[in-house]
Amino acid sequence: MLSNRIRLIFNMVTLMLLSFALMSCTPENPQSTFDTHGPISEIQKNLFLFTFWIAVIVFIVVEGAIIFVTFKYRRKNDDLPAQIHGNLRLEITWTIIPAIIIVIIAIPTVFGIWETQVMPDEEDAITINAVGHQWWFEFKYPSEEIVTANELHLPQDKNVIVNIESQDVLHSFWIPKLAGKVDMVPNHENKLWFRADNPGVYYGQCAEFCGIVHAMMRFRVVVHTEEGYQNWLEGMRTPPKTISNGSDEDEGRKLFVGNCSMCHTNDSYKKAAYHKEINSQYNRWEEWKKDKENSAIVSAPNLTHFGSRLTVASGIKENNYENVVKWIENPDSITIGTRMKNHASIYNSDKKLTDQEIQQIAKYLLSLKPDNDSMASYNQE
Amino acid sequence: MSSILGPKQFQIPRIFPRPMSHSGIWYWLGTVDHKKIGTMYGIVSFFWFIMGGIEALLIRVQLSQAENDIISPELYNQLFTMHGTTMVFLVVMPLSAAFFNWLIPLQIGARDVAFPRLNALSLWVFIFGSILMNISWFTGEAPNGGWFGYPPNSTIQFNPGNGMTFWVLGLNVLGVASIAAGLNFIVTIINMRAPGMTMMRMPVFTWMTFITSILIVLALPILGVAGIQMTGDRVYGTNFFNSEAGGDPIFWQHIFWLFGHPEVYILILPAMGIVSEILPTFARKPLFGYTFIVFSGAIIGFMGWFVWSHHMFTVGLGPAANTAFTLSTMLIAIPTGVKIFNWLATLWGGSIKFTTAMLFSIGFIAMFTIGGLSGVTHAVSPSDAQQQDTYYVVAHFHYVLFGGAIFAIFGGLYFWWPKFTGYMLNERLGILNFIIMMIGFNLQFAPMHWLGLDGMPRRIYTYAENMGWELSNLAATVGGFLIAFSVLIFIINVFISRRNKKLASGDPWDARTLEWSISSPPPHYNFVNIPQVEHIDDWWYKKYPELLEGSPKQTKSAKATVEDTSNVDESKIHLPDLSYYPLFVGIGLSIAALGVIYSYALVTIGLILVFWGCIGWSTEPVNEPHEKHH
CATH class of the missing domain: 1.10.287.90 (Helix Hairpins)
Structure with a gap:
């Protein structure tokens, strides 16, 4: 029995093991x-x-x-087995x-x-500085003097050295399909290198517990052909499409300047904007540290050419009009606990934006991309 | 008797009379009997097992589908922090302590532990420390920085409020309990063994308790130091880990894991000891390679000090450090493998009876092997860079701590239950308990292996639909509820056993070690006559001395019987009286710790209780003189 x-x-x-085996082997994830x-x-x-x-x-x-x-x-019977010690x-x-x-x-x-x-030769590698913030990723290209957020653009077949640091708490920089993680630690500079063999869009995610929005701290890596990468770099130095006076986008621009630009830079395509952005980001951080509860200023992602990005809200949602409106209206509806929701004055009752104003800002943000949108070449995915 | 007590000594005036009765609530509050203390350890930590289990179920409900919003991110962070902390510090450690308390004096032929009142102190400090830590649920700010409490996310700068302060103070208080208990068992095992019981005649469970106790005494002070530093940072404005002021978060990781890795062996070695007792009993064969099992346990305990940074392969220690810790970690696989092969060899050629205890022990070997093998894949630090902080790690340590420690503890409960209570547990329910727990456990934790390899990080309260993690997560949730159901069967079994009162004999399993040579439950003085030990598994050879001669096919009728307690003159047996001072010190410590958060008045009250308790304790005689009339 x-x-x-x-x-x-x-x-x-x-x-059970068989059914588990069926669940696994999912490289398409x-x-x-x-x-x-x-x-x-x-x-x-x-x-x-x-x-x-x-x-x-x-x-x-x-x-x-x-x-x-x-x-x-x-046991079959009462016989004692051989007593082996x-x-x-x-x-x-x-x-x-x-x-x-x-x-x-x-x-x-x-x-x-x-x-x-062991890091490869810096001579034939691209160096990137990746900085973890609660709860977004900042990517700086020191040799190109370009700065962006939550979306890393790279050429294929080129060694990439990433200098990894953190502004606040521990985070971890991880792109599962390209390289295992390295932690982002304040006061320490870590290094990671990798190379992407194929163009495409890869997912990255913070892997070290970093507070309330940890689950929602993600990013994308866009790997271009060499030519596509040069186009992207060129695009990042080109001003966005001009917007006509009096249009929704123009209204949105004014609202952005009045309500958002203290924390979000959106004009880093300009010459010498790189060092300015590094300073601004530092000053925002110092400002926030003075009064973490009530500061009206926090470190925030650079929004230059936001309209060309794949995602909104640190890699959580597809970057489209509907989601951008939702995000500005109430960040909590996408991610609970963001600094924007806690600190931006537009969420205080007396300065609340109207629905129309929010829509105008969203239209403006989505209009932020260079005229001939060479950057959109990877959007086919 | 007066010669034992010495000259009349100073005693601080008593506010409450010393409890003298041997029943009722005052007896339980003042008891210094290792068996009663073991029972209380068991009941309280089982309560926390259920609490930690409920926390786990809530986590599983939240993760059962993508983008679920049953539980808020804040509550989720509190749940996984307290689930981990509870299961490590309030469940596996004290459940092991319950076994230490019950079994060590019985296995080595002693009447009690070396320091019975210190033992009571450990219990009360543990109980009030566990309450202290969980009070935070009611103040609405339960700890939310993970059971590892990594700064800066756990510092006051990034984690204001009292949550992590409760956590760190709770750990400090609990550490006191563990260190005191560790010292107690080291001294007990070294000094209180029955005549003839050399170290190499000790039962393996006693050996593993001994090694565990040494690890506790060495490891918990490290956590204590880290905890005091963190308390300083959070409450008094020091900057040990405050990165904004130049403090170093990696420093915390080093000291935390320098404690944390030996802690892993503190959790698993007692389980290995339990299994090493159960397997030979139901295979009716001696433990294969006793010396190798003992020494590989000792080597595991020793090498556990050299591997801490394998928890930190991704923090950027550089290739040299990663190589060193990769190699030292891999080395631990050798003594662990030796143990597994020896257990298998114990079963090989045996005459195996599949009792519940035996099933859990065999389940332990099967599941622990999986945990050990996934551990080797972690040791390979380049691939660990993909696994670190993913569900693959969650799968790994649950195979070790649940499939390992908890399986063995359940095996131990079924095995020693008759000894603890005098009543048998129902075996049919027990086997059902095992089967459901085994299925539920694998359904919950096996899918986490590929969740991790599929890129799912730990400690995320939700995940997007397109990640492809839903099916495995749903399976894991179902498994979690199956485990809960199996625990419910165990509880039902306990109640049925209490109602049916199926009496257990002193030696219901035909077992091998000294605790089975006395009645079930044992009298409060344990042994009528302290046994004279001549062999490993002394009781077994006392029963069947012919086995020493050769390897007969059948044992003759047992030559020794369980000690008869009907005609014992208890007044001749010297045992300490009850004392309520350990309880005072235990309450006082937790009140003082609570005061660190709320008010110096509480600190003062707590410390007064502690000092009063300590002085009262050190001046009260072991026995009240009037007790002894002869």
């Missing part, structure tokens, strides 16, 4: 670590799979032995076998550590 029960358990476990598009994530995946298959063998041996033992040696030769064998397995795993691992963590 008992053996039937065990068989039942065994069958159920097999069934946006953050699957199995669908790798660059050497770093490739090394990480291969090391995992190498260890995994060794673990599978050990798993089968151990679990097989458990199942064998429970069937073979269940141990066997030195066996003990030594199964001390040495795991040691050998460990050595087999350790060798490629150590090579992997140095391959992935």
Whole structure:
């Protein structure tokens, strides 16, 4: 009777494992670590799979032995089994076998550590500064003097060195399909390098618990062909389309200047705007630190060419009119706990914007993109 | 008797009379009996097990579908913080302590632990510390910075309010309980063993308790230091971890994990000890490779000090540090593997009876192996950069702590329940409990492996629909409720056992160690005569001395019987009287800690209680002189 029960358990476990196996193997998921598009994530995946298959063998041996033992040696009669206390030769064998397995795993691992963590030559790499903020990512291109937020643009087949830091609490910089994570730590500068082999849009997400909006702190990486990347850089230095006087966009511009521009810069396409933005961002931070409860100023994403971005609200929603209106109207409807909702004066009752004003701002923001929208080339996805 | 008590000593005046009766609430509040203390540890930590389980279920409900909004992000952060903290500090550690308390004196043939009142102190400090930490739910600001409390997110600058202050003070108070208990068991095990019980004749559970206690005594002070620094930062404006003033958040991570990794072995070694007792009993074979099991436990405990930074592979320590900690972490797989092979060899060729306790123990080996193997994949630090802070890690440590520690603890409960209470638990319900828990556990935690590899980070209160994580999360939620159901079966089983009163004999399992040589439940003095120990598994060979000669097919009828307590002159057995001072000190400590948050008046009241308790304690005689009439 008992053996039937065990068989039942065994069958159920097999069934469960099979159904789990069906759930897995989903490289098409946006953050699957199995669908790798660059050497770093490739090394990480291969090391995992190498260890995994060794673990599978050990798993089968151990679990097989458990199942064998429970069937073979269940109590059939009152006879005492042989009273064996141990066997030195066996003990030594199964001390040495795991040691050998460990050595087999350790060798490629150590090579992997140095391959992935020693930075490539800076000469033929792009250097990016990534800064974590509660709760958005700032990306700076020091050699290009370009700054953007929540969307990282890169060329394919080029080594990228990312200097990683944080302004406030711990965050983590992670693009599962391109590279494993490195934490963003205040007062420490970390480095990560990777290379993207294929153009496309990749998902990134903060992986270190950073407070109330942690779950919603995401970003996108857009990998271009070399030509597309140059177009993007060019676009980032080009002023946006001119807007006609008196249009909704123009009204929106005025409202933006009056209500949003203290924290959000949107004209970093100008010459020398890069250093100005770094200073402004620093000053906003210092301002906020003075009175964290009531400060009307906080660090906020740069909105230059916002209209060309893929997402709104740190990689949460598709960047379209409807979502931008929703976001400005009430950030809580998309993400609870944002600094914008807590600090911007437009959410105080006396300065509340009308629906029309919000729509005008949204139209203005979406109009922020260069005239010939070469940046939209990747939008086909 | 007066020679034991010495000359009449100074005693501070008593406000309450010393409790003398051996029943009722005053007895329980003043008891110094290790068995009663063990029972209270068990009941209180089981209560927190249910609370921590409810927190887990709420988390699972929230994650069961994408973009769910049943639970707010703020509450979600509080739930996972308190779930982790509760399960580590208020469940697995004190549940293990319940077993230490009940079993160590019985396994080594002693009447009590070395310091019975210190033992009571540990209990009361634990109970009030656990209440202190959970009061925060009622003030509306439960801790929300994670069980690891990483600054700067846990500093007052980024986390105003009292939540994390409750957390850090609670940990400090609980640390006092653990350190006192650790010292107590070290001294007990070294000094109080019955004559003839050499170290290498101790039961493996006693050995693992010994190693665990050493780890507790060495590791918890580290947390204490970190906790005092964090209290300073949060309450008194120091800047140990305040990055805005140049403090270093990584510094916290180092000290937290320098405590935190040995802590992992504090949680799992007692479980390994429990399993090492159950397997030989129901396989009717001695434990295979006793020496190897003991020493690999000791090596695990020792090497546990050299691996802390594997929790920090992604904080940017650089390739040299990552290589060192990768290698040291991998090394731990060796003694762990040795243990697993030895347990298998114990079963091999045995005559296995599938009681509930045995099923849980075999389940422990099966599940712990999975946790150990996923641990090796973490040790590979390049691929850990993808796994760190994802659900893959959540899966890993639940296989170790639930599939490992909790399975073993349930096995231990079913195994020693007759010894603890004198009544048998129902085996059919027990087997049902095991099967449902096994299925629920795997349904909950196995899918988390691929959730993690599929890029789902930990500690997110929701996720978008297009991420492809819904099916696995739903499965995990269903599994969580199955586990809850299996725990409910256990509780029902306990109540049925109390109602049916199916009496247990002193040695219902034909077991091997000394605790089974006395009646169930044991008398308050444990042993009528302190046993003379000649072998490992001494009770087994006292029953069947012919097994020492060779390997017969059958045992003859048992040569030894459970001690008869009908004609015992209890006045000849020296045991300490009750004391309420440990309770005072325990309450006082928590009141003082609460005062750090609210008012110096409370600190003063708390400290007065502590000092009063300490002085009263140190001046009261072990026994009231008038008690002894002979």
